[in-house]
Amino acid sequence: HMNRLSANLALLSDVSMAVLGGSLKRRERISARLGDVLSQLYLASAVLKRYDDEGRNEADLPLVHWGVQDALYQAEQAIDDLLVNFPNRLVAGALRVAIFPTGRHYLAPSDKLDHKVAKILQVPSATRSRIGRGQYLTPSEHNPVGLLEEALLDVMAADPIHQRLSKELGKNLSFTRLDELARNALAKGLINQDEADLLVRAETSRLRSINVDDFAPDELATRPVKLPEKVRKIEAA
Structure with missing residues (x-):
């Protein structure tokens, strides 16, 4: 999946440069969406690398699935947005046929997967401790x-x-x-x-x-502002 999106990004970059030329720099929304695709592919790669580096723990799979699914969905969404807003509509149509011949492929993470990830984050476990490694969790008034x-x-x-x-x-x-x-x-x-x-x-x-921001009713009451003596004299004059 990532290889296919990488190939699509390469095609879009080449065609955008060929069609728009130097004006691509000024069309920041187009170039930004190309950057979004690259960023999401990088994030998906980082998720898979960390999963592999940490021993492919099965308990981490909901996090891995969520991270990769979200990245692929966001990357495909950026491609779709780029094609919708590409200035040359004829070229945009040809690119859409080449990239999405049968429509879009990826869905956002499901509610069920969201629930699994939320449970991992809310219940102490080896997975939760591992992904939160390095956090300062000592309870104190200022933490x-x-x-x-x-x-x-x-x-x-x-x-x-x-x-x-x-x-x-x-x-x-x-x-x-x-x-x-x-x-x-x-x-x-x-x-x-x-x-x-x-x-x-x-x-x-x-x-x-x-x-949070919990105040007693009397703390919210309006109080008269006491002006310094010097200011009162100036106003009186």
């Missing part, structure tokens, strides 16, 4: 990414307790207000103190991660 990672681990640790309580209470409990759930469940003897502490910690981490 939001580290705090987000800590929240993920806390929530995952609390999830089995939450599911067990939902089953014991016969309710589909929402994964919110875990601190209140912990107090009530502890009072009823459904969980022990360690499990209650885990639920409270998960709720604290969860809220810390999602409460």
Whole structure:
């Protein structure tokens, strides 16, 4: 597939230069789309190389499939956009017949594949650790990414307790207000103190991660601006 797209890119580049000549430099949308095709082919090659360099781990395949499928789709989309906007319509028609004799070939990654990739990124695993190697994930006040990672681990640790309580209470409990759930469940003897502490910690981490730009109502109230004494004297004059 990549070889076919590479051949198409070579054909488009040669024909564009032959037909447009020096004006190709000024037709930046045309040259940009040629660059887009090259960039997507480079990305697909990089995905395959990394997969090979890291031992072809089967667990990485959803990421590989998503990366290559998206790159091929984007490259073909750039070719299609170029042909739609090519100034010489006769040449554009001939190129379309040569490049897409039976229509386009590639689809964007499916929702099912998106779900597999999202699960890999959200659940700690060897694959997730490998692709995130080198990230600074130490939780601290000044490292939001580290705090987000800590929240993920806390929530995952609390999830089995939450599911067990939902089953014991016969309710589909929402994964919110875990601190209140912990107090009530502890009072009823459904969980022990360690499990209650885990639920409270998960709720604290969860809220810390999602409460972005969270202000109390009085903090948003309009307050009069106090002008410096010198400015007040000038305005009075």
